[in-house]
Amino acid sequence: MAQLHGRRYVRAFISGFFVAVPVTVTFLDRVACIARVEGVSMQPSLNPEGRHESDVVLLNRWHIRKFEVQRGDIVSLVSPKNPEQKIIKRVIALEGDIVKTLGHKTRYVKVPRGHMWVEGDHHGHSFDSNAFGPVSLGLLHAHATHILWPPNRWQKLKPLLPVEHESAQND
Amino acid sequence: MIRRIVGKTLGLLGYTIQYGCIAHCAFEYIGEVVICSGPSMEPTIRNYDVLLCDNLSRHFFSIHKGDIIVAKSPDKPSVNICKRVIGLEGDKVCMSSPSALLKRHTYVPKGHVWLEGDNLDNSTDSRSYGPVPYALIRGRICLRVWPLESFGPLKESPNGRIQDNWP
Structure with a gap:
């Protein structure tokens, strides 16, 4: 009798497992996930305290399913130099825009088709992009929409274009 | 009566979501069937060949030189391209066409791969858009499924463009 019960539990566990794991993975891949931000590159928008406290952000993956981003959005993307690493940056310019760079090889860069220019706020x-140039939209991972943790910093992340780049747009 | 209909609808919805999620995981992490169109990989892959693509090797970083891969196009992310890996990061590759007199060489930067089609005269590849980030790779083609008479693994590169590491 006990053995029968045990077998039933195992079967229930296995069937639940085969439902829960694919649903969770798909949700994280398609809809949204959360991630901890490391490093100082997005100060003061993210991690303003430096290395003592790191923010947890909500990454919306549904927004970018058609690879549509706006200038000023904070996005996470796969680092073009290291495919194992994800980086979080602000979109400065989209395809066709002319950007004034900060210490890139050339002073002005025209962003090629299907690419974007990303920069950290710090x-x-x-x-x-000042180091590795324009990045392909295919590397886009998610759109960061909210800061979730720490609780006193709970807020929506607003799109924002740095002042020095506002004049460089080409609509 | 209404309760039964609602219950059945919810059950059906649940099954749809469940199988959709299983399908997503399978296509994303294990493998998928792709139909390759366009002339860029001739004569290795002809137009409308059905191929089996394994998406597991990209997660383990086991893409090698000479493999045929499916990747997102760097200038149109919603379009997939099918090319052969000619060089991995740090390799020296030839940028110009084989008939050119002056050969120009370049090194593939870190985190990138150099892709070329087998049909060098009729292929838009790394020679026009430069090295491609590794993360754009979706999977590695491992088998041809259709047409049946050429079922099996694909042939090696016919052009001899793949160079061994230079000392």
């Missing part, structure tokens, strides 16, 4: 302390 200039000079960020490994961004």
